[in-house]
Every structure is written in structure tokens, then in C-alpha cells.
Amino acid sequence: MSTIDFIENHRSIRKYKxxxxxxxxxxxxxxxxxxxxxxxxxxxxxxIVTTEPSLKQKLLPLHFNxxxxxxxxxxxxxxxxxxxxxxWLEQRQAPANFDNFMSFMIATIDATLVSxxxxxxxxxxxxxxxxxxxTLANCENIGDALNLPPHVIPVVGFAxxxxxxxxxxxxxLPLEAIVHHETYQDYTxxxxxxxxxxxxxxxxxxxxxxPELKKLIEKEGVxxxxxxYTKVKYTKSSHHQYSNTVLNYLQAQQFMENG
Amino acid sequence: MSTIDFIENHRSIRKYKxxxxxxxxxxxxxxxxxxxxxxxxxxxxxxIVTTEPSLKQKLLPLHFNxxxxxxxxxxxxxxxxxxxxxxWLEQRQAPANFDNFMSFMIATIDATLVSxxxxxxxxxxxxxxxxxxxTLANCENIGDALNLPPHVIPVVGFAxxxxxxxxxxxxxLPLEAIVHHETYQDYTxxxxxxxxxxxxxxxxxxxxxxPELKKLIEKEGVxxxxxxYTKVKYTKSSHHQYSNTVLNYLQAQQFMENG
Numbered sequence: 001m002s003t004i005d006f007i008e009n010h011r012s013i014r015k016y017k018x019x020x021x022x023x024x025x026x027x028x029x030x031x032x033x034x035x036x037x038x039x040x041x042x043x044x045x046x047x048i049v050t051t052e053p054s055l056k057q058k059l060l061p062l063h064f065n066x067x068x069x070x071x072x073x074x075x076x077x078x079x080x081x082x083x084x085x086x087x088w089l090e091q092r093q094a095p096a097n098f099d100n101f102m103s104f105m106i107a108t109i110d111a112t113l114v115s116x117x118x119x120x121x122x123x124x125x126x127x128x129x130x131x132x133x134x135t136l137a138n139c140e141n142i143g144d145a146l147n148l149p150p151h152v153i154p155v156v157g158f159a160x161x162x163x164x165x166x167x168x169x170x171x172x173l174p175l176e177a178i179v180h181h182e183t184y185q186d187y188t189x190x191x192x193x194x195x196x197x198x199x200x201x202x203x204x205x206x207x208x209x210x211p212e213l214k215k216l217i218e219k220e221g222v223x224x225x226x227x228x229y230t231k232v233k234y235t236k237s238s239h240h241q242y243s244n245t246v247l248n249y250l251q252a253q254q255f256m257e258n259g
Numbered sequence: 260m261s262t263i264d265f266i267e268n269h270r271s272i273r274k275y276k277x278x279x280x281x282x283x284x285x286x287x288x289x290x291x292x293x294x295x296x297x298x299x300x301x302x303x304x305x306x307i308v309t310t311e312p313s314l315k316q317k318l319l320p321l322h323f324n325x326x327x328x329x330x331x332x333x334x335x336x337x338x339x340x341x342x343x344x345x346x347w348l349e350q351r352q353a354p355a356n357f358d359n360f361m362s363f364m365i366a367t368i369d370a371t372l373v374s375x376x377x378x379x380x381x382x383x384x385x386x387x388x389x390x391x392x393x394t395l396a397n398c399e400n401i402g403d404a405l406n407l408p409p410h411v412i413p414v415v416g417f418a419x420x421x422x423x424x425x426x427x428x429x430x431x432l433p434l435e436a437i438v439h440h441e442t443y444q445d446y447t448x449x450x451x452x453x454x455x456x457x458x459x460x461x462x463x464x465x466x467x468x469x470p471e472l473k474k475l476i477e478k479e480g481v482x483x484x485x486x487x488y489t490k491v492k493y494t495k496s497s498h499h500q501y502s503n504t505v506l507n508y509l510q511a512q513q514f515m516e517n518g
Contacts (some may be wrong), residue, residue: 002473003383006262007291007376008287030438036375040492041429041462048439057439083424084436085488087451092485097495101502105395108364109371110413116295116375117266124262133298147442156368159292168359170300172293177343179289180307183316183406184338192346198306200351203300205434224352229344242361243516258501 006124011169013128016072016161019052025125026074033118038110044103044110045155046081047118048146049074055145062141063134072159077135077142078115080107083151099151104255111155119158128163131156137242140249150253171202200225207232265383270428272387272421275331275420279310284384285333292377297369303362304370304414305340306377309331314404321400322393331418336372336394336401339366342410345426357411363514370414378417387422390415399508409512432463459484466491 001009030047038044050056051074063069067107087254097103119129135142135157140152177187177195187195203225207213215231216222230236250256260268268517289306297303305366309315310333320326341357378388393487394401394416401413436446436454446454462484466472474489475481489495 001262003262003265004287004291005260007294007380007383010294010296012296027434028263028314031434032263033429035266035269035271035438036433037271037378037390039390040488042488043432043437045437046439046443047437048441048443050441050443084451087446087448088455089449089485089489091452092483094483094485094489095491095495097498100498101506102396102498103502105367105505106392108367112368112371113375113415116372117379120376120379121263121266121294124266130299131296133365136368137361138304146444149443149445152443156283165359169294171301172300174261175286175290175293178293178302178306179342180305182307182309182311183404184305184307184408184411186406186408187346189346189350191344193350195343196347202399217424224351224353226348226353228346229299230353230356231492234356234452236356239356239359239361241469243359246364247360257499 006120010123011167012130012229013161013163013167014068014130015163015165016068016128016159016163017062017164019162020073021113021127029118029121029125029127032121033114036113036117038113042085042106042112044080044082044085044098044107045114045153046079046084047114048077048079050077053193059142060146062138062145063132064138066132066134068130068159069132071153072161074160075157076118076160077146077147077154077157078111079152080104080111080155081152082107083149086151100257101250101255104153104250107153108155115156115158122160127160129158129160131158136246138245140245140252143249151255153249153253153255171199173199203228265379269382270387270426272420272422272424272426273327273389274422274424275327275387275418276423277331278421280386280420286382287375288384288386291380292373295372295374295376298365301365302369303339303341303343303344303357303366305338305343305375305411306373307336307338309405314359317404318401321397321404322391323397325391327389327483329420331420333418333419335377335419336405336413336416337355337370338411339363339370339414340408340411342408345410357485358513360509360514363412363509365503366412367414374415374417385421385458386419388417388419389416395505397504399504399511402508410514412508412512414515430458432458435467462487
């Protein structure tokens with residue numbers, strides 16, 4: 001398969017075989033990951049590979065009990081990391097900068113680029129992954145569990161292992177909903193509804209097929225996919241809470257400036 | 260070549276042939292890009308492809324005069340975008356949430372994952388890219404030039420085209436500097452210096468071979484790579500300024516909450 005075929009073939013894997021990942025294969029994948037470009041080639045990230053059952057068990061509730069966390073042979077957490085760089089600067093009589101919001105964003109982007117390289121390299125080797133948005137949403141507690149020093153923040157992470165399922169490919173918005181030529185071309189209301197039409201159908205069916213979610217959908221009196229997103233999956237209050245978690249953690253990590 | 264070979268083969272391309280990208284190839288690459296996982300499959304991003312010479316010329320100073328912006332046949336800007344989603348929510352009697360910091364972070368991560376998919380798909384088709392960190396650093400002015408509506412933020416971007424150079428592969432820190440097993444294992448001072456030894460040499464040579472940078476290095480009395488990063492490339496004041504630019508823009512875009 002060509003690179004594009006592998007990229008096209010992606011699906012999130014939530015069921016894994018009970019088969020560990022050979023350390024040599026893991027090394028090959030992670031090494032390929034580090035070929036990703038990073039800002040100024042600073043590589044402002046660290047990669048934490050967790051395989052120990054007791055530690056995965058500890059992380060399970062922090063990832064809101066997504067079973068993949070313990071069922072996959074490994075969990076990889078990509079952290080924005082300016083700690084290592086600052087330790088180096090200190091020893092070379094250079095000011096230990098990179099403790100501000102822009103640095104946090106650079107580190108976030110670096111870690112995310114590398115994660116996608118690792119994900120694709122893994123898929124190229126027959127492995128599967130499932131990203132866990134809880135990594136950032138619950139960054140403070142996950143950071144504690146992983147013993148992160150200051151200036152290191154969990155940004156993205158995924159379960160990884162050999163797939164024990166071949167799920168259908170998820171729906172995507174049509175390309176013309178996503179791509180703009182030259183500058184941003186805003187949408188009419190009718191265009192928006194047309195672009196979301198397929199998603200409204202497949203998404204509604206998908207979420208109603210998940211027993212826990214179906215129960216919530218009925219309880220909340222939700223009648224369409226848009227309301228699933230805003231009243232069940234990502235409610236105003238949950239997002240507010242995550243915002244505060246991340247902002248407080250950035251403050252504690254000294255990434256937010258007061259002027 | 261296997262997927263891993265393509266990933267391993269990456270180098271940033273700064274010189275491009277005067278050859279346009281066939282719209283069909285561009286479509287194939289962007290379509291592959293959208294296979295990237297996104298939070299809740301919300302696809303909270305937009306992709307802006309800019310090829311018009313006058314518009315690239317307008318963007319040139321906003322990208323701090325990096326010549327690639329006008330010399331490459333196209334510039335792709337990946338924006339975190341909750342505007343489209345909110346337009347859809349409004350029409351489906353759902354609260355128009357996703358106007359907070361967590362949403363901005365989700366959109367940032369979504370856009371960055373997709374960008375790396377597009378970069379690798381492009382390389383798989385014989386194209387080359389060079390990421391432009393200025394996309395975020397100067398997000399406000401670039402957002403204006405691209406006519407972005409509220410809740411859309413430029414996050415990452417790159418020049419793209421057919422390579423007219425085969426640069427050496429850039430140095431990377433050794434894998435053991437980047438990867439931690441089970442939890443974060445902090446470094447000793449000696450480990451840090453060993454990990455950065457090769458980079459100190461290659462980075463110093465690289466930056467001293469760039470005439471403009473060499474002049475600054477001499478002017479600032481800089482004697483090692485660490486000081487290049489903190490006194491020439493990423494000074495405290497420039498990073499502070501970028502932090503403020505991004506934070507102010509997030510405030511204007513209503514992504515920062517007051518409580």
C-alpha cells in the first residue's frame with residue numbers, strides 16, 4: 001500500500017488482541033515519530049510509554065474509564081515538554097526562557113505532530129490506535145500519575161496494540177466543507193445543513209447504538225445529533241470545567257503569564 | 260517505500276520548483292488529511308489553500324518574510340474552526356457552545372493532526388513542505404488577511420510544492436532523550452549534556468552558516484547553541500510578544516473565559 005492508502009485506511013481501534021508490542025517494533029515506530037518537524041527543531045515534547053498493568057489501572061479512571069486504557073498492551077502519552085530544554089539552557093549560561101503561553105502552544109503543536117507520525121508509523125506496522133481526548137481534559141491528574149515535572153504537560157495520547165476489530169470507516173464532512181480556496185469563504189445556512197446532512201444521519205445512528213449514550217439521549221430529551229454534542233457529550237459545564245482544569249494547570253506549570 | 264520509510268525520509272523543503280500542484284493531486288492529499296482522528300469526530304478545523312500571487316505577497320511580511328511563502332506554489336493554513344460547527348448547532352436548536360479555552364485546544368489539536376496527515380500524504384506524492392511557526396505567532400494579522408470569522412484561528416501552516424533541493428536530514432535528540440518508560444524519568448545534569456552534545460555541534464554549525472543569523476550571533480556575543488535559542492532566535496521578549504498576540508486574539512475570538 002502507498003502512504004496515502006495507509007492514511008486513507010485509518011480507523012480508531014477500540015478492541016485489541018492480547019498481544020504485546022515487540023520492543024524493537026515500538027522503537028522503530030517512535031523513532032519514525034521523531035522525524036516530525038518541530039518549532040526550531042527544539043523537539044519540545046516527551047513520549048511516555050506505559051505498559052505496566054498496575055499503572056494502566058491507575059490511569060483508567062483518569063481517562064474516564066475507557067476500557068482500552070487497560071485492554072490495549074500500551075498507552076502512549078505525548079507531552080509538551082520544555083523542562084528538558086530548560087535544564088540544558090541552565091547548564092549553558094542561557095536564560096531559562098520558554099515558560100510562557102507561546103511556549104506551551106509550541107510544545108502542544110510539537111507533541112501533536114509527533115503523535116500523528118507515530119500513529120501512522122504504527123498503522124504501517126499493522127498496529128492500531130485510538131486517541132484519548134481525556135489526556136488534555138484531565139491533564140493535571142494524569143500529569144501527577146506520570147510524575148511529570150514542571151513545564152511538562154500531557155497533550156494527546158492513545159491506546160495502541162494489535163486490532164481485534166475492523167470497524168467501518170467513520171464518516172467525514174465533505175471536503176468542500178473543510179477546504180477554502182485563497183481565503184475563508186463563509187457558508188450560507190443552507191450550505192451548512194447540506195454539509196452536515198450525512199453526518200446527522202450516521203452520527204445519530206452511531207450514538208443511539210451505544211447503550212450508555214442511548215440512555216442519556218432519552219433522559220435529556222435529545223432529538224438530533226447537534227443536541228447530542230451539546231447536551232450529552234460536550235455540555236457547556238463539562239467544557240467549562242476542562243477549560244478551568246487546563247488553565248489552572250498551565251498556571252501551576254508557570255506557562256501563563258501575568259504580563 | 261513503506262509508510263515508515265516515507266516518515267523517516269522527511270526533511271523540510273525551503274526551495275521549490277516553479278511547478279504548480281495539479282488540483283486533483285491536491286484534492287487527494289487533502290482528502291487523505293481528513294482521515295485523521297479528531298475529538299468526537301467534530302473536525303473542528305478548516306484548511307485554507309492560498310495560491311494567488313498577490314495574496315501570497317500580502318502574507319509574506321506576516322510570515323516574517325520567509326521567501327518560501329511566495330516561492331512555493333501554495334501555502335496551506337490549518338485553522339482551528341468551531342465557527343462552522345456553531346453555525347450548524349444554531350440551526351438545530353442546540354446551544355452554540357465551544358467558545359471556551361478547552362474548545363480552542365481541541366480545535367488546535369484537530370488542525371495539527373490533520374496538517375501532519377496532509378504533510379505525509381504530500382510527501383508520499385513527491386511533494387515537500389516546510390512548516391511555518393509564524394502561523395500561530397502572528398495569528399491575528401494572518402487571520403485578518405485570510406478573512407477568518409470569529410472562532411477560527413490559524414494554528415499551523417506550511418509552504419508546499421515540488422522540492423528543488425535535497426537537504427540533509429536534520430539532527431534529532433537521541434531516542435532515549437525523548438522516550439520515557441512507564442512514567443517520566445527525570446534527567447541528571449550529565450545526561451542532559453550528553454543528550455544535547457550532537458545537537459550543540461550540528462546546530463552551532465548550521466546557524467553560523469546562515470549569514471543573517473551569523474551576524475546576530477556575533478553582535479550578541481553568543482558562544483553556544485543554547486544562547487542562540489535564547490538570545491537570537493527565541494528571546495524572552497519575542498516570546499512574550501507572541502504570547503500576548505495569541506492570548507489577545509483568543510480573547511477577541513471569545514475563546515478565553517472570564518470564569
